[in-house]
Amino acid sequence: MKIGIIGLGLIGGSLALDLKALGHRVWGTSRRPATVQAALAMGAIDEGITHLATIPPDTDLIVICTPIERIVPCLGEMVDYLPAPTIVTDVGSVKAPIVTAGQKLWHRFIGSHPMAGNANSGITAAQRGLFIDRPCAVVGQPEEEIAQIIGALWRSVGMEVYYCEATEHDRAVAWISHLPVMVSASLNLACKEESSDRVQALAANLASSGFADTSRVGGGNPELGRMMAQLNRTALLNALAHYQRVLSNLQHTIEVGAWEDLETMLKEAQSLRQIYIKSC
């Protein structure tokens, strides 16, 4: 197939590398010409294009890998130049607003959310095999054939594919991705409420792997955190409301010293985690 990648960061660059290795012809574009040059130099793409008006007419498939707020505008800019049979998908971490707008703009649009990545970003972080054994949601219901082709695309780079509705996806990621960001960010923010400088310095010195893990996603990209909340507001607020109730309940058991109840809750937390992380 001839495949276009728009946005050559960690995800776009890594996908391009894998698709090239699978024998596809891959073109790419980025807002920054230097990024396109870097992608060409590292062999991630066969061809760089500088304007969406020059999309190769034999392109079978385009994957939009830009930052989330650029996905719909980017599709809007390219529809006039898209060959009619071209399938378009994206990699955004919220799906309802993107799939709704995307399918209005282009009849052969379907959403994707490959759950892969690491702490790095940019084309220089791109690597082969980033997607292996990671889950990918394929979202929205255009023609069955399109869903099959996009599912096969993600499977070809090693992903486990789950088909779902956009609202189901957004509710699911509110729990396991967006809620953790807010919970973890609040942990980072709460620690500065300690009134003694001596204790605060000691806390920083004693902070260990447990703190590092729990605080990690809350110390991530603030723009991305904001966009997640903005685009997935309803599902995130629902998750936060439930979370607040659970935390208050746990706090209450400590206040009243109901230690058996606390241990029962912590045992349940332990069992539940085994279910959620079986795929991690």
Next chain:
Amino acid sequence: MKIGIIGLGLIGGSLALDLKALGHRVWGTSRRPATVQAALAMGAIDEGITHLATIPPDTDLIVICTPIERIVPCLGEMVDYLPAPTIVTDVGSVKAPIVTAGQKLWHRFIGSHPMAGNANSGITAAQRGLFIDRPCAVVGQPEEEIAQIIGALWRSVGMEVYYCEATEHDRAVAWISHLPVMVSASLNLACKEESSDRVQALAANLASSGFADTSRVGGGNPELGRMMAQLNRTALLNALAHYQRVLSNLQHTIEVGAWEDLETMLKEAQSLRQIYIKSC
């Protein structure tokens, strides 16, 4: 020196291995004879003792590495048999109740909290070098000489030593260790509040490294979580109250759609984390 290790789990066993390698003579004991046999077989200890009445009279130093609720009872059981010059310390993760009771029971008792460990437990998980570059709090004010000897002990196995008061220690670990457990356990518990089985199954399938990290300490040993809360109740409740306020504030910015404010908070969370985890 002749050093005794009481409780031969991950911490006690690993400490014994390191101390033996440094040339000390190490004896050990455990409630389970099979554990003592295993420690002898793997060369972690030179000698096993089966009853505290048989503590070798030339013992310079004893480290109590039992589960936290056993530390004070264990010291109480051994005081009648302790040679007068012997220094005793422990490795419990809460210090005020232990140091207060410990110093009443034994004039040469001082608290320690080596912040080391991994997901494993038991003598079979014991390993050389577990403590390297990890922080250790040395807590309480007996004679200066005792504090120096215990500080040197932990430094000899590679730790960074911080001297502090028991209440300072307990407030510090409430923020960076006990609060994260409750925050993370609540995340695991909250996810089951999703009403749709389909969405819950999808969430479990899509859960990725971000969820795994944030949920990890909340999926840990329930008995230990309960003991932390029970022994460090006041400091933990203080941290939880601040945490609840911070989270409510963040939730409010999402409710009213104050996206710039949310991004500012997430930026602050990002900067704060860099301070806390510099030692991780």
